[in-house]
Amino acid sequence: MKKLLWSLILFGLTLLIPLPVNGMVEFDEMEWFTDFNGTKMFQTESDVYSDAKFPMVGLTLIQSAAAKGAVCLDGSLPGYHFHRGSGSGARNWLVQLEGGGWCDTIRNCAYRKTTRRGSSKYMEKQIPFTGILSDKAAENPDFYNWNRVKVRYCDGGSFSGDSENKAAQLQFRGKRIWLAAMEELMAKGMRQAKQALLSGCSAGGLAAILRCDDFGNMFSLSTRVKCLSDAGFFLDAIDVSGGRSLRRLYAGLVKLQNLETKLPKDCVNRLNPTSCLFPQNLINQIKTPLFILNAAYDSWQIQESLAPISADPSGSWHDCRLNYAKCSTSQIHFLQGFRNRMVNLVKGFGKPSKNGVFLNSCFAHCQTERYDTWYSKNSPAVKNKGIAVAVGDWYFERGGAKLIDCAYPCDKTCHNLVFRG
Numbered sequence: 001m002k003k004l005l006w007s008l009i010l011f012g013l014t015l016l017i018p019l020p021v022n023g024m025v026e027f028d029e030m031e032w033f034t035d036f037n038g039t040k041m042f043q044t045e046s047d048v049y050s051d052a053k054f055p056m057v058g059l060t061l062i063q064s065a066a067a068k069g070a071v072c073l074d075g076s077l078p079g080y081h082f083h084r085g086s087g088s089g090a091r092n093w094l095v096q097l098e099g100g101g102w103c104d105t106i107r108n109c110a111y112r113k114t115t116r117r118g119s120s121k122y123m124e125k126q127i128p129f130t131g132i133l134s135d136k137a138a139e140n141p142d143f144y145n146w147n148r149v150k151v152r153y154c155d156g157g158s159f160s161g162d163s164e165n166k167a168a169q170l171q172f173r174g175k176r177i178w179l180a181a182m183e184e185l186m187a188k189g190m191r192q193a194k195q196a197l198l199s200g201c202s203a204g205g206l207a208a209i210l211r212c213d214d215f216g217n218m219f220s221l222s223t224r225v226k227c228l229s230d231a232g233f234f235l236d237a238i239d240v241s242g243g244r245s246l247r248r249l250y251a252g253l254v255k256l257q258n259l260e261t262k263l264p265k266d267c268v269n270r271l272n273p274t275s276c277l278f279p280q281n282l283i284n285q286i287k288t289p290l291f292i293l294n295a296a297y298d299s300w301q302i303q304e305s306l307a308p309i310s311a312d313p314s315g316s317w318h319d320c321r322l323n324y325a326k327c328s329t330s331q332i333h334f335l336q337g338f339r340n341r342m343v344n345l346v347k348g349f350g351k352p353s354k355n356g357v358f359l360n361s362c363f364a365h366c367q368t369e370r371y372d373t374w375y376s377k378n379s380p381a382v383k384n385k386g387i388a389v390a391v392g393d394w395y396f397e398r399g400g401a402k403l404i405d406c407a408y409p410c411d412k413t414c415h416n417l418v419f420r421g
Helices: 002-007 045-051 106-112 174-187 203-210 212-216 245-257 273-277 299-306 318-322 329-350 387-395
Strands: 016-021 024-027 032-036 039-043 056-061 079-083 092-097 126-128 147-151 163-165 170-172 195-201 224-230 290-295 356-360 402-404 415-419
Touching: 079 174, 092 203, 106 170, 147 174, 195 203, 195 212, 203 212, 203 224, 212 224, 224 387, 245 273, 245 299, 290 329, 290 387, 299 318, 299 329, 299 415, 329 356, 329 402, 356 387
Parallel strands: 092 147, 092 195, 195 224, 224 290, 290 356, 356 402
Antiparallel strands: 016 024, 032 039, 032 415, 056 079, 056 126, 079 147, 163 170
């Protein structure tokens, strides 16, 4: 029984806790449930790490960053965690960009700089490497012996800004942090990489899309370079009140961090800057091979884009927002419309052979860094292919990687998230 329970634990996931970010919830530690094929399991992060045996990887601060103005919101040094590769993977590199929401007002960013999302002063000195970052072949068969890096997220703007607010003592230097981290990793051997993969989860998944071609252009033509966005496919969606909650947040972010000149030019030339934070307007212009991994009923987007508290004053979506099993027929119908739109948007993107798609009909968010969803006996699957296998097949060009699930509730392999109110 204990083995069964541990097989259901969400290792390494950054989860939801209410933080004052524009009324938006930021993914962070909390108590949570996972629901796998009818089995519910309650766990806290401290319980997971106390018993689990994962490599704990230390934080490295980028000492050269201050001179480059590449600093966190509070002016502290940015950092990353690095586990060096070995054997056949010694010249291969996987760079994972951390996620964790955004801040779109001075007040929210001022709060954020008192947390690990805005200051390295509050970052963990060590973190576990799990899922796609694991060093065990049994848990991560394709990338276990690569050089694996997790770049910490402390700019509040998906590694994209380059401005400041002196009056509020806020630094919006995400683009400089990105460049400083890449320069340091290139000097540590990434320049000689035979194979490289840029990945990221949530806000880091969006950053992996925004920085994908920048990453690809860093290497010679002989290097196989690709990008993976996990739970970063945020839709410009209409919420339950008829508004656009996520668009409002992105508009605030663009204005606060002066992102107009930092977003992809080919998009800004066609659309307004706010639209150029939505992947649906970016992915078809990206030249570097890209893999989109997303839950069709993304938990974060349900809670903070489709049915946020601000759009649901009557509270009619409260239970559904936290637990998919409590959604009414009409609410499921609304969510099916969201899923259908996501499917339609990725279909065209997936046609070129260089790109990959894994869209599973689960209520989840971020599936690459989790032990149970990345590669385990009961990992989520589409057409009998699990996430790690699908990503590996796409990266190494071993076989098909265009996997779009049937609509809920057909998929019985999901590890659905259920949250406490």
